[in-house]
Amino acid sequence: MQQFDTLIVGQGIAGSLVAYQLHKQHRTFRVLDQGHGSSASRVAAGMFTPVSGKRKTIHKAFFDRLKMAVETYREIELLLGKRILHIENVYQLFEDEAEKKLLAGKMLLPEYKDVFVKEVPAPDGINKGLGGIIIKYSGWVDCPLFIASFRQWLHNSELLIAELLDYSSLQTNSAFFQYNGLQFQNIVFCEGFRAVGNPFFNEPMIPCKGDIISIAAGGNNTSGIIKKNAFYMLPAMDGMSKVGATFKWHNSDEALYETDRDQLEQAATAMLDGAGCKTIHHQSAIRATTPGQQVIAKQHPTIKNMFMLNGLGTKGILVGPCYAAQLVQTIPEANPSGNPF
Numbered sequence: 001m002q003q004f005d006t007l008i009v010g011q012g013i014a015g016s017l018v019a020y021q022l023h024k025q026h027r028t029f030r031v032l033d034q035g036h037g038s039s040a041s042r043v044a045a046g047m048f049t050p051v052s053g054k055r056k057t058i059h060k061a062f063f064d065r066l067k068m069a070v071e072t073y074r075e076i077e078l079l080l081g082k083r084i085l086h087i088e089n090v091y092q093l094f095e096d097e098a099e100k101k102l103l104a105g106k107m108l109l110p111e112y113k114d115v116f117v118k119e120v121p122a123p124d125g126i127n128k129g130l131g132g133i134i135i136k137y138s139g140w141v142d143c144p145l146f147i148a149s150f151r152q153w154l155h156n157s158e159l160l161i162a163e164l165l166d167y168s169s170l171q172t173n174s175a176f177f178q179y180n181g182l183q184f185q186n187i188v189f190c191e192g193f194r195a196v197g198n199p200f201f202n203e204p205m206i207p208c209k210g211d212i213i214s215i216a217a218g219g220n221n222t223s224g225i226i227k228k229n230a231f232y233m234l235p236a237m238d239g240m241s242k243v244g245a246t247f248k249w250h251n252s253d254e255a256l257y258e259t260d261r262d263q264l265e266q267a268a269t270a271m272l273d274g275a276g277c278k279t280i281h282h283q284s285a286i287r288a289t290t291p292g293q294q295v296i297a298k299q300h301p302t303i304k305n306m307f308m309l310n311g312l313g314t315k316g317i318l319v320g321p322c323y324a325a326q327l328v329q330t331i332p333e334a335n336p337s338g339n340p341f
């Protein structure tokens with residue numbers, strides 16, 4: 001029977017990053033994923049920026065996470081031969097006078113000094129409105145390209161098992177896991193919100209539905225990301241700009257609704273200088289979030305060598321690389337043959 005170090009279940013951002021860390025350590029692994037067309041990772045805009053929420057706070061771990069994320073995605077770019085990471089400023093349009101005042105006050109604080117660039121006029125084509133500020137240390141990862149190219153690399157390297165895991169076919173004993181004639185010392189579950197069906201882990205999970213649209217030319221023709229309120233518009237690529245995203249907490253309905261598309265079109269129109277917009281693509285997917293937005297990166301409480309990386313929530317691109325690297329450090333290495341004995 002063929003023996004391997006680790007089986008990864010799920011090839012979203014989480015599973016891909018765990019696989020990349022194992023690859024870096026020259027460990028033997030396989031990734032099992034049937035290729036769900038609308039997983040969160042295939043739909044996500046992949047944006048990251050230091051300032052979040054209505055109160056515009058900067059998470060204390062932001063810069064450490066950003067450093068790790070940039071290093072990891074640059075390495076993955078070399079592996080895949082594709083450009084997936086785009087580092088660009090955010091142009092944050094002031095929503096109202098209150099927000100303008102809040103940001104002006106934040107700008108005086110030492111931790112924001114290097115992050116904000118003082119009030120600047122809106123770029124061409126963007127609503128002049130009340131003006132806005134530039135937020136540095138921002139950007140996005142082209143998630144559809146990342147996930148599809150990483151899948152192709154796994155396939156070419158014969159590391160992909162293109163199947164949906166049937167949990168009942170997974171045999172476990174205290175030393176290894178067996179699945180369809182293959183034997184693994186470790187297993188890492190990275191199924192996103194579908195982990196609600198995982199019979200081994202019982203983690204509290206909150207599904208959060210999100211929609212995103214791609215609008216035709218006439219969108220964001222600047223090189224930066226435009227943001228207004230909670231909505232953002234990525235720079236145009238291939239003649240289209242992505243606009244996101246909606247948040248529907250406790251919702252795992254994967255259907256597309258016109259009302260969600262209309263909400264995003266309105267948000268896009270408010271960012272643009274007079275131009276209307278037309279949706280070319282409309283997608284939705286379910287984010288796996290947890291109470292308190294805690295990432296799940298852990299070993300099973302009783303089953304040896306069983307792990308989970310999940311709950312990446314709304315910031316998977318930024319937090320994923322740190323948690324994947326930390327988790328892989330805790331996964332015991334099989335000997336070079338993959339044989340645990």
Ligand SMILES: Cc1cc2nc3c(=O)[nH]c(=O)nc-3n(C[C@H](O)[C@H](O)[C@H](O)COP(=O)(O)OP(=O)(O)OC[C@H]3O[C@@H](n4cnc5c(N)ncnc54)[C@H](O)[C@@H]3O)c2cc1C
Nearest residue numbers: 010012013014036041044046047165191192210315316317
């Ligand atoms: C509209 C939208 C916009 C977003 N924008 C951003 C953003 O701008 N920035 C950001 O950082 N994050 C964003 N996110 C969040 C981000 O998408 C998630 O944090 C991230 O994708 C979660 O990745 P994951 O690998 O945990 O889960 P998923 O992407 O859900 O991947 C899970 C994978 O596991 C597979 N799977 C599940 N069950 C099984 C099984 N039994 N057998 C085999 N395979 C299985 C699925 O097919 C899937 O491929 C957005 C999300 C949405 C929905």
